[in-house]
Amino acid sequence: MHRIFCFFMALAFVFLPFAAFSEEAADPELAFGGNLFLVNREHPIGKDDYPRDLVEPKVLGGGEATRMRPEAAAALEEMFAAAKEAGLYLAAVSGYRSYGQQTAIFARKLEKVDRQTAMRTVAPQGCSEHQIGLAMDLGTKKETRLSTAFGQTPEGQWVAANAWRFGFIVRYQGKWEAVTGYADEPWHIRYVGRDHAKRIYEMDIPLEEYVALRSESYEVTMDEGESAP
Numbered sequence: 308m309h310r311i312f313c314f315f316m317a318l319a320f321v322f323l324p325f326a327a328f329s330e331e332a333a334d335p336e337l338a339f340g341g342n343l344f345l346v347n348r349e350h351p352i353g354k355d356d357y358p359r360d361l362v363e364p365k366v367l368g369g370g371e372a373t374r375m376r377p378e379a380a381a382a383l384e385e386m387f388a389a390a391k392e393a394g395l396y397l398a399a400v401s402g403y404r405s406y407g408q409q410t411a412i413f414a415r416k417l418e419k420v421d422r423q424t425a426m427r428t429v430a431p432q433g434c435s436e437h438q439i440g441l442a443m444d445l446g447t448k449k450e451t452r453l454s455t456a457f458g459q460t461p462e463g464q465w466v467a468a469n470a471w472r473f474g475f476i477v478r479y480q481g482k483w484e485a486v487t488g489y490a491d492e493p494w495h496i497r498y499v500g501r502d503h504a505k506r507i508y509e510m511d512i513p514l515e516e517y518v519a520l521r522s523e524s525y526e527v528t529m530d531e532g533e534s535a536p
């Protein structure tokens with residue numbers, strides 16, 4: 308793991324010339340409420356750690372179950388509109404999930420499969436980034452059941468190639484399972500904001516590694532090389 312980290316550190320120097328070293332650890336992007344806030348099994352959050360500003364995105368499938376934070380919802384609307392222009396019909400399936408909902412989902416999964424399998428596919432309560440209102444599970448107009456088959460649909464392929472343009476990353480890719488702890492989920496996108504999404508897409512690394520790079524070694528100067536959303 309340490310060697311991998313050093314490797315990505317080296318990559319960062321090559322590809323992120325705008326990165327600057329700083330001793331200051333305070334980084335609002337990495338804090339709760341920031342677009343890079345990390346939630347996973349190693350970084351669980353509490354029952355009351357959820358955003359109070361959730362809204363329903365005005366997209367196909369949008370409603371109570373697909374609430375997101377306002378910035379992410381607006382970006383999702385733009386992304387769906389762009390897909391539509393390409394003749395593709397995405398559907399929102401699942402956005403914000405409360406700690407309580409996550410508890411019930413995990414318990415239901417455990418009734419069907421063993422714990423190890425459940426852990427690979429479902430997050431225990433407090434470990435899902437759906438709880439911070441920045442994640443969305445996608446389907447298509449024809450198919451809203453979540454499955455890896457989404458990755459082979461024209462919509463799924465469009466999302467993999469274009470989500471970054473709207474500030475989203477395809478969060479759990481099969482090649483990163485050792486880092487993320489999740490099997491391939493081509494349907495799950497996470498909002499991180501456009502600049503970060505572009506960098507993460509170009510670097511082709513999981514959010515865990517991007518956050519480690521950012522928090523441990525440098526602060527990106529936010530007033531240089533940034534484009535307005």
Ligand SMILES: [Zn+2]
Pocket residue numbers: 437442443444494495496
């Ligand atoms: Zn998801």
